[in-house]
Amino acid sequence: MGKLQDKVAVITGGASGIGAATARLFVSEGAKVVLVDLNEEKGKAFESELKALNADALFVKANITSEEEVANIFTQTIEKFGKVDIVFNNAGIGRVHPTHELDYAEWRQTVNVDLDGVFLVAREAIREMLKAGGGAIVNTASMYGWVGSPGSAAYNAAKGGVVNLTRSLALEYAEQNIRVNALCPGFIDTPIIPEESKLALAAATPVKRLGKAEEMAKAVLFLASDDSSYMTGNSLTVDGGYTAQ
Numbered sequence: 735m736g737k738l739q740d741k742v743a744v745i746t747g748g749a750s751g752i753g754a755a756t757a758r759l760f761v762s763e764g765a766k767v768v769l770v771d772l773n774e775e776k777g778k779a780f781e782s783e784l785k786a787l788n789a790d791a792l793f794v795k796a797n798i799t800s801e802e803e804v805a806n807i808f809t810q811t812i813e814k815f816g817k818v819d820i821v822f823n824n825a826g827i828g829r830v831h832p833t834h835e836l837d838y839a840e841w842r843q844t845v846n847v848d849l850d851g852v853f854l855v856a857r858e859a860i861r862e863m864l865k866a867g868g869g870a871i872v873n874t875a876s877m878y879g880w881v882g883s884p885g886s887a888a889y890n891a892a893k894g895g896v897v898n899l900t901r902s903l904a905l906e907y908a909e910q911n912i913r914v915n916a917l918c919p920g921f922i923d924t925p926i927i928p929e930e931s932k933l934a935l936a937a938a939t940p941v942k943r944l945g946k947a948e949e950m951a952k953a954v955l956f957l958a959s960d961d962s963s964y965m966t967g968n969s970l971t972v973d974g975g976y977t978a979q
């Protein structure tokens with residue numbers, strides 16, 4: 735039996751990168767997955783790919799910054815699968831700009847997706863989990879929730895916010911059997927990292943390579959499954975040693 739046998743998992747940013755790798759691993763562990771993404775083409779293609787492997791998968795197009803669209807994710811999940819056990823709150827965007835050249839609109843867009851969106855999805859997840867008597871939420875923050883870096887003020891501020899949002903929600907709902915943890919990836923080889931930056935980011939990492947989305951998925955599986963049943967409020971850093979420097 736898989737570690738997530740018959741569990742229902744909602745995965746935002748599920749069409750690409752860390753979200754897609756996690757969906758594959760969750761399915762292999764017996765979960766039914768709801769793939770949420772703005773990118774309908776990629777999301778639908780991935781849904782078909784998983785279904786062809788006999789997995790239970792549903793794609794829901796949603797922008798995590800819209801209250802209505804986030805509510806609809808959960809309505810559709812309950813309609814199709816009847817419950818929500820796990821939410822991998824993972825969709826995000828990243829941009830690099832010197833702060834003195836950063837438009838307020840871009841600051842707001844980054845914080846809107848990377849922090850407000852995480853709140854909106856977590857709030858809706860908690861509403862369902864309170865009805866069901868528990869669940870597990872894994873938020874994707876970043877190692878930049880722990881340390882700073884030049885040129886990413888909005889992203890880093892939002893990710894730091896996700897780390898402390900995670901602690902706060904964990905404490906607020908601990909007695910309701912809802913565990914809330916975060917994943918803090920280092921530099922991971924996904925489309926969010928521009929091709930031209932990859933060599934330099936690998937060189938800046940103690941293990942001298944980028945991480946793989948599949949390596950993140952294993953950490954998410956740990957945080958989402960009963961293997962981490964005594965963990966809540968934690969932010970797990972998986973970064974090839976970057977923040978140990």
Ligand SMILES: NC(=O)c1ccc[n+]([C@@H]2O[C@H](COP(=O)([O-])OP(=O)(O)OC[C@H]3O[C@@H](n4cnc5c(N)ncnc54)[C@H](O)[C@@H]3O)[C@@H](O)[C@H]2O)c1
Pocket residue numbers: 746747748749750751752753770771772773796797798799824825826827828847851874875876877918919920921922923924925926927
């Ligand atoms: N790759 C890295 O190096 C790295 C490092 C630290 C943290 N992260 C975080 O990991 C998460 C996943 O990123 P990834 O590396 O897999 O990148 P990715 O670009 O491959 O995947 C992100 C997905 O989120 C979706 N998305 C973006 N905005 C959305 C919105 N408003 N509503 C719904 N979907 C939206 C995108 O369409 C995309 O499919 C992000 O939160 C990112 O900040 C990534």
